[in-house]
Amino acid sequence: MLAPTPASPESAGMSKAALDRLEQHLKSRYVNAGRFPGTRLLVYRRGKIVHSTVQGFADLERKVPVREDTIYRIYSMTKPITSVAFMMLFEEGRVALDEPVHKYIPEWKNLGVFVAGTAPAFLTRPPSRPMLIVDLLRHTSGLTYGFQQRSNVDAAYREKGIGEVVKAGTLETLIEDLAKIPLEFSPGEAWNYSVSTDVIGYLIGKIAGQPLEQFLKERIFDPLGMSDTDFFVPADKAHRFAACYSADPKGGMTSHATERKGTLTLQDDPTTSSFLSPPALISGGGGLCSTVADYLTFCRALINGGELGGVRLIGPKTLKLMTTNHLPGGRELPELSRSLFSEAAYNGIGFGLGVSVTMDPAKTLIPGSRGEYAWGGAATTSFWIDPAEELIAIFMTQVLPSSAYPVRRELRTMVYSAITDSNL
Incomplete structure (x- = not known):
């Protein structure tokens, strides 16, 4: 699939100075402070990549820098892909x-x-x-x-x-x-x-009638050219695989920003990781590894109504169904949630079919648009798609748990503040 070419932020109604401030924020607050090993951020608007940067290390122990093609454990960012795959079967009348x-x-x-x-x-x-x-x-x-x-x-x-x-x-x-x-x-x-x-x-x-991994490869990854997305990292790509860290000194998933002490703890060494060989359990909820470029391809298909480069995953009406709030009674997450952990903010947020959905931006207390949809992964990866602003943002690092720092809220605030020519 032909990748979009980078363009100046101004050509898509965004401020380069504001995006540069965001990158400096990530550098000073997270990378230089030792909270994240490195970061990868991409912002796409009106069909153009307007911001694509890397900083820090993919592997602190071996001093391997983050690269544009670094491969990450995307954990629960697998969920939207699996949900779209299911809706492809739904469109074929094979399930209701x-x-x-x-x-x-x-x-x-x-x-x-x-x-x-x-x-x-x-x-x-x-x-x-x-x-x-x-x-x-x-x-x-x-x-x-x-x-x-x-x-x-x-x-x-x-x-x-x-x-x-x-x-x-x-x-x-x-x-x-x-x-x-x-x-x-x-x-x-x-x-x-x-x-x-x-x-x-x-x-x-x-x-x-075929394994999940085969269905995803044949129906989504191969047609879209997502060649770096799979449930394991093959040997010839292992040198691009990032290390994963924990903000918890004990290496677990319990630390939050107010509790964190000490430096990052290595949680999964990329040279010995279980992700280096095909898993016995193919997890549609959290098993994929991918790159920013591949995930952008998937997101571009969604923001384009379910189709990219002549490859249609789902129809626009099915996509609309997926990205509409489906919580009973049209309620928001705070009213229904019993979860002590999630990948989404709660106030003003509902849930569709595989993604969170913004219902009332004012209640979130951060900038945004009604109808934007999003999700993230346990190692602090995240994405959101804003159809109204023709905007996609993808962020990657590898630190467990995703609740350790309020980086997602900061990213959304600063990316939206960079918009100089709003569609709304």
């Missing part, structure tokens, strides 16, 4: 959003809702209604993540290693294990960040 999940996973038909107890002796009650496909796409399924650390249910996830950063088992064993653990709540009653998109990945394989 209001179908019960147990149509495709019969062993889940009698999943109960947690009342009391610990694994394996849970006390449950029947759900008020069956889990639907749409519940998986919008995270109202009743499933969870073990790292939420808020209930006996997510403790059972941790015991089984479900949804961990280092994947264990297979998609089939994931489905089998989930059949033995109750739901956090009745489907549709709340929003909770969860392994739901991994289940969507399983359903893609079952409905398409």
Whole structure:
């Protein structure tokens, strides 16, 4: 796929001085301060790359600098790709959003809702209604993540290693294990960040009749020319693979900015990483590695109504359906969320099918547009797409957890402040 050529910010209604200030902010506050090893930021507006910069190191131990083609663990930025893949099957009439999940996973038909107890002796009650496909796409399924650390249910996830950063088992064993653990709540009653998109990945394989990784390669990556996006990093690209760090001195995912002490802790060495070989569990919720250039290609297809360079992923009406708030009653995340962790701000934000959706920019207390959609990954990668402003922003670093610093809020504020010629 032909890449867009860089252009001056002014040619797309943006200020070079403001974008330079943003880059200096990242350098002084994060890179030079030792909070991030390095950063990669790209801003695209009105069909042009108006800002593309690298700074710092991809691998601190070996002093390997960040490059434009550095490969990152994008973790939950996998979710929008998997969700688009599922909607391709939806467009082909092979699945409907209001179908019960147990149509495709019969062993889940009698999943109960947690009342009391610990694994394996849970006390449950029947759900008020069956889990639907749409519940998986919008995270109202009743499933969870073990790292939420808020209930006996997510403790059972941790015991089984479900949804961990280092994947264990297979998609089939994931489905089998989930059949033995109750739901956090009745489907549709709340929003909770969860392994739901991994289940969507399983359903893609079952409905398409081919493994998820093969479907993504044949239907999305190869047609769009996303040659650096995969569930592992092959040997001939390993030298481009970034190290991953933790803001927690113990190397975990519990540190926040106010708690952080000491320097970055190496969490995943790129020379010994599990990402260097094909995984047994293909995680549609968080398993992909990619580059900024590849992810920009995917985003360009979305901002262009689902098509790029003659390759159509989904139709514009389906994309509109995905990027509309689907939370029950049209509510926002704060009203429905039981999640202690997410990749999105809450106030003024809803959730579509695989992405967060801005409903009321004023409530977010940062600049933005109604209808922009976004998501991020556990290692502080993020993107957002603003159709009204014809804007895409992609940020990459490799620091767990993404909640350690308010960098996403700062990026959005400073990128939007660089707009000199608004479409609104």
